[in-house]
Amino acid sequence: MALIEVEKLSKDFSILKRDPGLKGAIWSLVRRRYETVHAVSDVSFEIQRGELVGYIGPNGAGKSTTIKMLTGILIPTSGHLRVCDFVPYRERRHYTRNIGVVFGQRTQLWWDIPVIESFNLLQKVYKVSDNDYRRRLDEFKELLNLDEILDVPVRKLSLGQRMRCDLVASMLHNPQVLFLDEPSIGLDVVGKLRIREFLQRINRETGVTMILTTHDLREIEELCNRLIIVDHGRILYDGGIGGLRTKYAFDRHIIFQLSESHPSDGWQNDLDFNGSVRWETPDPLKVKASFRKESVNPAAVISSVMKHLSVHDITIEEPEIEQIIGMIYSQGKVKQ
Amino acid sequence: MTGGECRAGSTGNAVMRWPVMATYIEYLRISFHKMLAYRISYLIGVFTYGIHVAVYYYLYKALYAETETINGYKVDDMLTYVAVGWICKSFYLNYIDRELTDDVQSGQVAMDLIKPIDFQAMYFSRGLGHSAFRLVLFTPPIVVLTVLLFSVNPPADAVHAVFFIFSTLMSVLIYLGINYIIGVLAIFFLSIRGVLYSKNLVIELLSGLLVPIDWFPDWFRTMSAFLPFQGIAYYPLAIYLGRIDGVELLQAVGFQALWVVIMIGVGRFIWMLCQKRILIQGG
Amino acid sequence: MFESIKLHVTLGALYLSKFLKTRLEYKADLMLGLVTGLLFQCITLVFIDVLFARQSLTIGGWNRGHVLFIYGFSIFPLNLFFAFFPNLYNVGSKYIIEGNFDRILLRPLNSLFQILMEEVDIESLIGLIIGGAIMYYASAELELVWSLWHMPVFCLMAISGMLIYGGVFTTVASFSFWWPDRIGLMAPLFNMMAFGKYPITIFNRFLQFILMWLIPFAFVAFFPATLFMGVESFYTHALAVPVVACVSMLVGMSAWTLGVRHYESTGS
Ligand SMILES: Nc1ncnc2c1ncn2[C@@H]1O[C@H](COP(=O)(O)OP(=O)(O)OP(=O)(O)O)[C@@H](O)[C@H]1O
Ligand SMILES: [Mg+2]
Numbered sequence: 001m002a003l004i005e006v007e008k009l010s011k012d013f014s015i016l017k018r019d020p021g022l023k024g025a026i027w028s029l030v031r032r033r034y035e036t037v038h039a040v041s042d043v044s045f046e047i048q049r050g051e052l053v054g055y056i057g058p059n060g061a062g063k064s065t066t067i068k069m070l071t072g073i074l075i076p077t078s079g080h081l082r083v084c085d086f087v088p089y090r091e092r093r094h095y096t097r098n099i100g101v102v103f104g105q106r107t108q109l110w111w112d113i114p115v116i117e118s119f120n121l122l123q124k125v126y127k128v129s130d131n132d133y134r135r136r137l138d139e140f141k142e143l144l145n146l147d148e149i150l151d152v153p154v155r156k157l158s159l160g161q162r163m164r165c166d167l168v169a170s171m172l173h174n175p176q177v178l179f180l181d182e183p184s185i186g187l188d189v190v191g192k193l194r195i196r197e198f199l200q201r202i203n204r205e206t207g208v209t210m211i212l213t214t215h216d217l218r219e220i221e222e223l224c225n226r227l228i229i230v231d232h233g234r235i236l237y238d239g240g241i242g243g244l245r246t247k248y249a250f251d252r253h254i255i256f257q258l259s260e261s262h263p264s265d266g267w268q269n270d271l272d273f274n275g276s277v278r279w280e281t282p283d284p285l286k287v288k289a290s291f292r293k294e295s296v297n298p299a300a301v302i303s304s305v306m307k308h309l310s311v312h313d314i315t316i317e318e319p320e321i322e323q324i325i326g327m328i329y330s331q332g333k334v335k336q
Numbered sequence: 337m338t339g340g341e342c343r344a345g346s347t348g349n350a351v352m353r354w355p356v357m358a359t360y361i362e363y364l365r366i367s368f369h370k371m372l373a374y375r376i377s378y379l380i381g382v383f384t385y386g387i388h389v390a391v392y393y394y395l396y397k398a399l400y401a402e403t404e405t406i407n408g409y410k411v412d413d414m415l416t417y418v419a420v421g422w423i424c425k426s427f428y429l430n431y432i433d434r435e436l437t438d439d440v441q442s443g444q445v446a447m448d449l450i451k452p453i454d455f456q457a458m459y460f461s462r463g464l465g466h467s468a469f470r471l472v473l474f475t476p477p478i479v480v481l482t483v484l485l486f487s488v489n490p491p492a493d494a495v496h497a498v499f500f501i502f503s504t505l506m507s508v509l510i511y512l513g514i515n516y517i518i519g520v521l522a523i524f525f526l527s528i529r530g531v532l533y534s535k536n537l538v539i540e541l542l543s544g545l546l547v548p549i550d551w552f553p554d555w556f557r558t559m560s561a562f563l564p565f566q567g568i569a570y571y572p573l574a575i576y577l578g579r580i581d582g583v584e585l586l587q588a589v590g591f592q593a594l595w596v597v598i599m600i601g602v603g604r605f606i607w608m609l610c611q612k613r614i615l616i617q618g619g
Numbered sequence: 620m621f622e623s624i625k626l627h628v629t630l631g632a633l634y635l636s637k638f639l640k641t642r643l644e645y646k647a648d649l650m651l652g653l654v655t656g657l658l659f660q661c662i663t664l665v666f667i668d669v670l671f672a673r674q675s676l677t678i679g680g681w682n683r684g685h686v687l688f689i690y691g692f693s694i695f696p697l698n699l700f701f702a703f704f705p706n707l708y709n710v711g712s713k714y715i716i717e718g719n720f721d722r723i724l725l726r727p728l729n730s731l732f733q734i735l736m737e738e739v740d741i742e743s744l745i746g747l748i749i750g751g752a753i754m755y756y757a758s759a760e761l762e763l764v765w766s767l768w769h770m771p772v773f774c775l776m777a778i779s780g781m782l783i784y785g786g787v788f789t790t791v792a793s794f795s796f797w798w799p800d801r802i803g804l805m806a807p808l809f810n811m812m813a814f815g816k817y818p819i820t821i822f823n824r825f826l827q828f829i830l831m832w833l834i835p836f837a838f839v840a841f842f843p844a845t846l847f848m849g850v851e852s853f854y855t856h857a858l859a860v861p862v863v864a865c866v867s868m869l870v871g872m873s874a875w876t877l878g879v880r881h882y883e884s885t886g887s
Contacts, residue, residue, distance in 0.1 A: 377803025384807035398678040398821035
């Protein structure tokens with residue numbers, strides 16, 4: 001049985017609409033108009049133990065709302081939901097012992113007390129034995145380089161420092177699932193890298209299942225073996241990152257820089273690839289060939305072009321994951 | 337709006353007044369609208385306020401059960417004093433102290449500090465927004481309830497009525513001034529926050545709302561003469577009842593006006609001292 | 620069940636110690652809190668003193684001694700409430716509107732308990748000294764005799780009073796889950812707390828009904844005080860105080876549980 005089961009999950013919010021102007025405002029004392037926002041609609045997926053899943057989508061796609069339902073903060077409008085054999089919102093107090101949560105936007109530590117005190121308190125809250133607690137804390141302290149900031153109240157920490165502490169706080173009780181909502185938001189390159197390494201290592205060593213939302217697709221690429229793309233509350237894609245590339249029609253480009261301009265017309269008719277290569281000529285000194293890497297041999301393309309044109313330089317490109325996903329966002333669907 | 341603000345800056349003093357005013361009127365308007373958003377609070381507010389008036393009304397009724405006059409106040413006068421006093425309070429009340437501390441706690445204050453506006457004037461505008469809301473929607477139902485349920489005398493005469501209105505407007509400003517100062521102070525002394533809860537009670541007493549100032553012993557009256565509080569409730573009410581007459585009318589209103597100026601000045605001064613610390617704390 | 624209560628009690632102590640420590644760091648602040656707190660108590664005393672400037676005056680048959688005694692007693696539940704429930708005032712703003720309630724829901728503890736534990740206001744307890752002094756003075760004036768059995772009853776009544784306030788304010792704080800509001804709901808109720816200390820007999824039926832059964836503040840100070848003053852006609856009411864406290868807390872906690880289901884978090 002899957003560790004996380006989500007079936008036809010939906011969440012609606014009703015938002016108060018107010019007419020502009022004084023009259024509208026006073027009228028709103030008597031009668032109110034509400035508008036429904038379908039933040040999440042009909043989402044279904046399953047996640048197995050140990051998976052590291054990236055959950056991405058444009059702003060307002062419904063990622064955070066989904067995470068909040070998975071963590072028991074919000075109650076779904078409809079649909080089924082089961083994590084670690086719990087219905088999150090119904091058995092909240094038992095359920096939360098099994099999960100760790102990090103929200104990049106907002107700390108979960110106590111604002112006014114030093115970090116280490118927060119950790120000590122959490123140890124008691126989650127009933128972690130002294131031994132386990134000390135062992136984990138030592139390990140995390142080293143991995144995330146926390147030594148200097150443990151005695152500082154949370155409100156005095158920088159964003160990156162706070163983030164590292166929040167990560168530790170979410171892992172102290174050795175949860176089965178870790179939910180991360182934009183954990184790297186606002187961090188610098190080194191900070192992101194450190195967190196990425198930490199997550200990778202934790203996932204490998206403890207086998208904790210992770211769901212991660214982020215707008216940094218490189219992070220997804222390096223961390224996750226599975227990707228769920230959502231927009232307008234619906235799932236657009238669910239599968240591996242490689243699969244996304246193959247689904248995407250032309251996933252390889254070769255750009256030829258010419259030393260003299262190509263003949264104005266008809267030259268590509270001689271290159272026979274049964275129409276599976278798309279030719280473009282952005283300027284007289286440049287030719288671009290796009291094709292799928294399973295159906296065409298790149299070496300063949302290169303050698304035939306070399307025969308016809310005088311080539312001065314060659315670059316081979318695979319589209320960035322960002323381009324593909326940008327495409328998906330803007331089209332609102334995945335190419336079949 | 338900020339657009340108006342920029343234009344004003346470049347065209348110089350003569351044109352400056354209006355766009356600047358418009359900014360603050362905008363704040364007033366927004367704060368008015370904010371109050372409207374809370375429909376349930378409004379209904380609960382009117383209900384509990386009605387109870388409030390009733391409690392003090394009956395308290396005095398019971399006190400007068402065995403005698404006709406206490407300290408020169410007849411039963412009728414005193415009951416009118418209480419009822420009108422609470423009606424006025426429903427108008428001059430505002431919560432800008434609380435808003436100010438909230439804004440500082442949530443970091444919102446930083447957003448206000450980077451705008452080219454006067455901090456105090458902004459909060460005053462917001463407070464006036466509260467009062468405007470109350471004048472239009474809160475005070476009328478209270479007036480109707482009070483007049484229907486209790487016996488309330490009309491003002492002493494037309495002159496006193498006019499002075500009463502004027503004096504009540506002043507009390508709005510004094511109350512605003514005090515609340516602003518409390519709000520600014522509460523930013524720095526965490527524990528004053530607890531005091532904010534019971535602050536109302538103190539102002540109710542010192543302002544003469546609970547007991548007319550001339551019921552108090554001499555030492556208290558002397559102290560009051562040097563404090564702004566009796567300008568909030570006692571003066572408007574004494575004017576309403578006609579207990580203040582002739583030149584004293586002008587003196588009373590003058591006293592209030594003086595305190596408005598002082599409160600604004602003190603507020604600015606304390607803010608000046610505190611601003612630095614807000615900037616250091618980083619909100 | 621028992622396990623859970625034990626966990627909450629030990630954690631409660633731990634929470635308190637942590638947050639007290641940060642509180643004690645601001646010493647000047649604490650002093651200021653104490654001094655203003657004391658000042659405020661004195662001011663109500665002035666009020667009563669002025670009302671009863673003429674010794675012969677009574678309200679509804681209650682003389683100055685009675686009113687002082689009730690007032691002195693009312694300080695106990697009131698300040699206990701201020702000391703241990705101050706965070707209820709922030710529920711609407713800090714927790715619901717600003718979305719900090721998310722954090723509360725992620726911990727394996729009762730959510731109301733967590734909120735109450737996150738802020739305590741111990742300097743309110745200083746008021747109890749004044750309360751004691753006033754009661755001592757009023758007892759002398761009323762020629763009351765205290766005996767040993769009064770003590771446990773007194774504690775029971777004071778704590779019950781605190782719980783009545785706690786229950787009522789929890790109920791109102793829960794309203795913020797449905798109608799989020801920063802202060803509008805709590806402020807008027809805070810002002811009404813004062814009514815617990817007036818003899819309920821002076822009000823008309825309607826007010827009596829409200830102060831007994833809708834917002835049961837009459838059970839906080841007036842009825843318990845009559846017990847110690849030996850006013851036999853209210854003994855049944857006084858004995859009902861702990862029951863009212865339980866009911867009040869029960870209503871508060873039910874409203875809270877219902878409210879939590881309505882929690883919508885925030886958009887960002
Ligand atoms: N508490 C709420 N009340 C009302 N509407 C909400 C609430 N939370 C989210 N929404 C709405 O639901 C939709 C999804 O929001 P959500 O926060 O889940 O998006 P997201 O995918 O996390 O976006 P982002 O990448 O910007 O964080 C948005 O349209 C948002 O306005
Ligand atoms: Mg989000």
